[in-house]
Amino acid sequence: MSERKSDMSGWLVRRASWPLWVALVAVLGALVARTARLTSRGGMDNAIVVRAAKAWLDGGSPYDDPHFLYLPSAVLAAAPQVFVDRDVLCVLAPLVVTGCLVGGWVCALRLHGVPLRSRFAALGLLALAAGFAPFAHLVWLGNWTATAALALPLALLLAGRGRWVAAAAVLGAAVALKPLLAPMALLFVFARRWRALGVLVAVPVAASAGAALLLPDPAGFFTRTVPFLLSGDDRFVRLYEASPAAVLPRLGVPGALAGALAFALAAAGLVCAHRRWRGDGGPLRYAETGALLMLSAFLVSRPSYDHYLLVPVPLLLAGLPYAASVTRSVWFWMALVPQLPGVTWPYLEAGERRAFRDAVTLCALAVTVGLHSWRRSGRETAPAVPVPPSRGAAAPSSASGV
Numbered sequence: 001m002s003e004r005k006s007d008m009s010g011w012l013v014r015r016a017s018w019p020l021w022v023a024l025v026a027v028l029g030a031l032v033a034r035t036a037r038l039t040s041r042g043g044m045d046n047a048i049v050v051r052a053a054k055a056w057l058d059g060g061s062p063y064d065d066p067h068f069l070y071l072p073s074a075v076l077a078a079a080p081q082v083f084v085d086r087d088v089l090c091v092l093a094p095l096v097v098t099g100c101l102v103g104g105w106v107c108a109l110r111l112h113g114v115p116l117r118s119r120f121a122a123l124g125l126l127a128l129a130a131g132f133a134p135f136a137h138l139v140w141l142g143n144w145t146a147t148a149a150l151a152l153p154l155a156l157l158l159a160g161r162g163r164w165v166a167a168a169a170v171l172g173a174a175v176a177l178k179p180l181l182a183p184m185a186l187l188f189v190f191a192r193r194w195r196a197l198g199v200l201v202a203v204p205v206a207a208s209a210g211a212a213l214l215l216p217d218p219a220g221f222f223t224r225t226v227p228f229l230l231s232g233d234d235r236f237v238r239l240y241e242a243s244p245a246a247v248l249p250r251l252g253v254p255g256a257l258a259g260a261l262a263f264a265l266a267a268a269g270l271v272c273a274h275r276r277w278r279g280d281g282g283p284l285r286y287a288e289t290g291a292l293l294m295l296s297a298f299l300v301s302r303p304s305y306d307h308y309l310l311v312p313v314p315l316l317l318a319g320l321p322y323a324a325s326v327t328r329s330v331w332f333w334m335a336l337v338p339q340l341p342g343v344t345w346p347y348l349e350a351g352e353r354r355a356f357r358d359a360v361t362l363c364a365l366a367v368t369v370g371l372h373s374w375r376r377s378g379r380e381t382a383p384a385v386p387v388p389p390s391r392g393a394a395a396p397s398s399a400s401g402v
Contacts, residue, residue, distance in 0.1 A: 012321075013321065021122055024122050028102070032095055041086065045142055045143035047142070049070065061220055069228075069303075071207075074176070075215065081093075093142045097139050097143075101314075104310075105124065108287070109318050111157045128310075128317070131341065134307045146310075152184065153287075155184070156315070160283055164193045164196035168196035168203075175203070180311070181294075184294070229302050241355055246304070246359075269292055273370075276374075277289045279376065284324060287316060287319050291316050306361075332368050335360075
């Protein structure tokens with residue numbers, strides 16, 4: 001596939017015109033403006049973190065709120081928001097969340113060697129913002145999952161360029177803010193990058209240990225949050241969880257059986273991720289291994305929400321120019337159908353039932369990427385427009401046409 005071809009692939013990689021960028025900015029701006037107008041403190045989830053920081057500044061424990069599920073280091077990171085004017089924070093928080101999502105998309109494009117000014121770069125982000133419901137939902141909530149959506153592609157981009165220690169530092173910093181990317185430690189085990197793995201572990205441990213010393217309840221994360229996560233007894237949280245272990249019991253499946261099934265799927269995903277890593281090199285190996293590790297973790301993590309999908313999906317979508325990408329499979333797109341905004345699904349209209357749609361997408365994506373990783377063999381083909389390693393591709397790959 002080349003820029004000079006007359007088919008759709010050639011059209012996508014040509015330079016985008018300014019009206020397309022205007023449309024993208026308009027959609028992103030609308031998401032930010034709506035959140036700023038209708039929410040307080042930048043979204044419900046960001047407000048939880050701000051309240052926890054305020055409780056600490058007032059001399060209390062941030063872990064008095066059972067819905068504060070972050071490490072102690074996140075308390076210090078959130079503290080500056082307490083002093084920001086409420087009206088300013090209502091605008092600033094969705095701007096930062098949107099900026100993280102845009103930054104993650106840029107890093108994913110660079111990982112795959114896709115030109116940043118191409119039509120695919122603009123249309124891909126536009127499709128995520130307007131056609132993938134978790135995108136708008138994450139901006140609305142102001143959840144710190146946005147930091148993981150930025151950190152994962154950035155870390156994989158650095159790892160693909162051989163900068164494993166820097167990649168570990170990025171992931172460690174993200175875990176210190178929200179421990180969502182902790183499963184990525186397995187990538188360093190697969191790659192036998194022990195020094196970098198030590199950095200990944202040391203960064204959040206040091207940050208959290210230092211922050212914990214400043215809290216009235218230094219062990220609160222382990223004595224309150226961890227038992228809360230393991231028990232899964234919160235009825236409000238359970239209504240929105242997308243993991244099979246949470247959704248299947250709502251359909252009458254025994255909890256033990258649902259948990260066993262979820263762990264079996266996750267274990268199979270880890271095996272497929274390891275097999276994918278041992279396969280051919282190139283940016284697809286980094287993207288698909290990383291995405292599959294996270295999808296496998298989401299199958300068993302408590303909680304597991306729809307906006308977690310914004311960690312692996314943009315990373316996979318950016319690989320579309322490669323013929324061997326999982327995005328060339330119809331099943332990848334079928335898995336995303338339940339996330340189309342504006343579609344009313346019978347019996348799933350209530351917000352408390354959207355977890356069923358999210359579970360379908362999560363499980364379908366995990367199975368699709370897992371089977372693709374298990375079956376795929378042969379060389380990776382270059383993207384539509386080759387980009388020098390310093391500008392995009394994480395590692396040299398075959399230059400054969402797509």
